[in-house]
Amino acid sequence: MRLLCSNDDGIHAHGLDVLVRAATEIGEVTVVAPDREQSATSHSLTLHHPLRPVRRGERRFQVDGTPTDCVMLAVEVLMPERPDFVLSGINHGQNMGEDVLYSGTVAAAMEGLALGVPSIAVSFAGGDLRADIAKLDEQVEVLVPLLRHLTSLDAFPAHTLLNVNLPPLRADQVKGVRLTRLGRRVYSNSISPMRDPYGRQIYWIGGGEFSWSGAEDSDFQAIHDGYISVTPLHLDLTHRDMLDTADRWWRAP
Numbered sequence: 485m486r487l488l489c490s491n492d493d494g495i496h497a498h499g500l501d502v503l504v505r506a507a508t509e510i511g512e513v514t515v516v517a518p519d520r521e522q523s524a525t526s527h528s529l530t531l532h533h534p535l536r537p538v539r540r541g542e543r544r545f546q547v548d549g550t551p552t553d554c555v556m557l558a559v560e561v562l563m564p565e566r567p568d569f570v571l572s573g574i575n576h577g578q579n580m581g582e583d584v585l586y587s588g589t590v591a592a593a594m595e596g597l598a599l600g601v602p603s604i605a606v607s608f609a610g611g612d613l614r615a616d617i618a619k620l621d622e623q624v625e626v627l628v629p630l631l632r633h634l635t636s637l638d639a640f641p642a643h644t645l646l647n648v649n650l651p652p653l654r655a656d657q658v659k660g661v662r663l664t665r666l667g668r669r670v671y672s673n674s675i676s677p678m679r680d681p682y683g684r685q686i687y688w689i690g691g692g693e694f695s696w697s698g699a700e701d702s703d704f705q706a707i708h709d710g711y712i713s714v715t716p717l718h719l720d721l722t723h724r725d726m727l728d729t730a731d732r733w734w735r736a737p
């Protein structure tokens with residue numbers, strides 16, 4: 485089985501190493517990853533300058549682009565044969581609720597899906613990575629059986645990517661796996677006003693606190709309860725319920 489691994493934290497990120505360690509147990513791994521952190525770049529594509537892949541080892545490339553660029557280059561030109569799966573991550577930090585819309589980790593899996601390759605995004609819901617680094621390392625133990633299972637399904641769901649979040653626990657404390665839906669998260673105080681060195685007003689987006697809400701079967705609840713969360717996502721943003729009720733609100737002009 486050919487596995488393409490990418491991420492949005494950059495080719496030097498520890499989470500990518502952990503993903504590659506797990507993926508190597510189940511297939512032949514090719515890494516194509518950004519040369520620097522690209523978190524929250526979502527599904528952006530580089531159109532206005534060329535991309536330069538640099539070989540960093542056997543089946544290992546860094547690219548001066550986004551996660552989407554990496555997956556597109558890998559599938560279209562860098563890999564001699566198409567991958568059977570795209571694996572993205574392990575992101576340093578959770579990707580649940582609305583975060584999937586900002587996430588470069590999830591976008592790399594979306595690009596795989598857009599290219600017709602079944603794809604799985606993996607994120608580690610730890611906060612301070614320095615404190616949780618041992619727990620991140622131990623995720624290999626839970627990831628190998630999970631990836632082995634997901635990549636050997638008779639019918640991997642069509643037109644679907646799987647968004648996996650791992651709880652910030654030691655491997656032997658993980659309670660199991662739950663199939664979930666996206667919850668909602670609310671950030672507060674995530675814009676910090678400050679001054680630049682010349683005294684001008686600037687703002688820095690990031691940090692702050694967040695709270696979440698969601699049903700019993702939400703991704704946040706699963707992580708809160710100590711389970712691995714697996715959320716099936718699709719790219720079709722059409723609001724189907726709204727279409728179904730169109731006769732109540734839509735009047736053709």
Ligand code: MN
Pocket residue numbers: 492493522523524575576589
């Ligand atoms: Mn990231």
